[in-house]
Amino acid sequence: MTPLAVLAIGGSDSSGGSGLQADVKVFAAMRLYGATVATSVTAQNTRGVQDVFELPGNVVSAQLSAVLEDLPIKAVKVGMLATAEAAAAVTAKARAGVLPNLVVDPVLEAAAGRRRGVVSALERLLPFAAVATPNRDEASALVGWQVSTPADMAGAAAQIASNGPKYVVVTGGDMVAGDEAVDAVWTDAGARFLRYPRVQTRNNRGTGCTFSAAITSRLAQGDDVLEALVAAKEYVTRSLVGARDWDLGNGSGPLNHFDWPTFAAFSA
Numbered sequence: 001m002t003p004l005a006v007l008a009i010g011g012s013d014s015s016g017g018s019g020l021q022a023d024v025k026v027f028a029a030m031r032l033y034g035a036t037v038a039t040s041v042t043a044q045n046t047r048g049v050q051d052v053f054e055l056p057g058n059v060v061s062a063q064l065s066a067v068l069e070d071l072p073i074k075a076v077k078v079g080m081l082a083t084a085e086a087a088a089a090v091t092a093k094a095r096a097g098v099l100p101n102l103v104v105d106p107v108l109e110a111a112a113g114r115r116r117g118v119v120s121a122l123e124r125l126l127p128f129a130a131v132a133t134p135n136r137d138e139a140s141a142l143v144g145w146q147v148s149t150p151a152d153m154a155g156a157a158a159q160i161a162s163n164g165p166k167y168v169v170v171t172g173g174d175m176v177a178g179d180e181a182v183d184a185v186w187t188d189a190g191a192r193f194l195r196y197p198r199v200q201t202r203n204n205r206g207t208g209c210t211f212s213a214a215i216t217s218r219l220a221q222g223d224d225v226l227e228a229l230v231a232a233k234e235y236v237t238r239s240l241v242g243a244r245d246w247d248l249g250n251g252s253g254p255l256n257h258f259d260w261p262t263f264a265a266f267s268a
């Protein structure tokens with residue numbers, strides 16, 4: 001049977017744990033056909049990002065046109081945009097109505113000096129998103145104040161939603177206190193929290209990419225947004241459990257994207 005096709009727009013991660021490489025692994029694990037549009041090539045490993053090589057805006061536009069003119073894309077995930085020009089190229093396609101089920105995972109890691117420009121460009125893209133999934137740091141940059149507690153996360157999600165995306169999830173993977181990994185979700189019916197067991201592991205590279213790519217996959221498969229969020233939370237948790245004993249690299253190792261049906265189900 002012909003698989004459903006989905007698209008990831010973002011940066012290449014040379015170590016394969018996050019970025020486009022993680023996205024394509026998630027799509028494959030979900031039995032989807034994944035296309036990619038690269039905005040940048042990063043030199044990174046499990047210890048961190050060493051360098052980012054940005055692709056010019058016209059190169060991003062050309063890739064987008066090539067994919068969208070030919071493949072029947074059902075859902076689109078945006079990760080690292082790297083430059084305002086790359087963001088503008090994506091926003092132009094969103095405005096033209098050719099990016100269905102758009103999930104925006106703002107990635108500001110390694111944006112360094114360009115952070116303000118990338119944030120402004122993201123603000124222009126967000127109104128076209130069905131779902132946005134910033135972490136606490138990215139949410140802080142978008143709202144202009146420090147997002148710390150779960151209550152802050154819910155408030156930030158509401159503020160970001162006022163700029164367009166119907167659903168906003170502020171993820172709290174970096175909140176190490178407690179036994180739970182808590183995310184705040186803004187829905188059209190108000191705030192709610194996704195609370196799942198926190199997995200104790202050093203192998204947590206690419207959790208944000210994995211979560212947002214899984215949401216994208218489930219939207220392509222016809223889930224409504226809340227169903228997709230819960231399924232993605234379950235998937236990222238299982239992928240963390242599956243890689244707990246892996247020994248790849250000296251830093252934060254990657255997740256196990258493929259053995260998730262083996263690992264126990266969790267309940268929200």
Ligand SMILES: Nc1ncnc2c1ncn2[C@@H]1O[C@H](COP(=O)(O)OP(=O)(O)O)[C@@H](O)[C@H]1O
Nearest residue numbers: 135171172173174181197198199207208211236
């Ligand atoms: N150690 C962990 N155990 C369970 N869930 C986690 C863990 N780390 C991250 N997550 C979950 O992974 C998803 C991505 O969140 P996060 O790590 O905050 O994103 P990012 O990689 O963008 O910082 C969220 O659902 C978050 O709660």
Ligand SMILES: Cc1ncc(COP(=O)(O)OP(=O)(O)O)c(N)n1
Nearest residue numbers: 011012018019080205206207208209
């Ligand atoms: C090319 C590229 N894209 C995204 C990231 C960040 O990945 P993310 O999953 O949001 O963050 P971590 O869970 O790895 O902290 C990246 N490093 N490179």
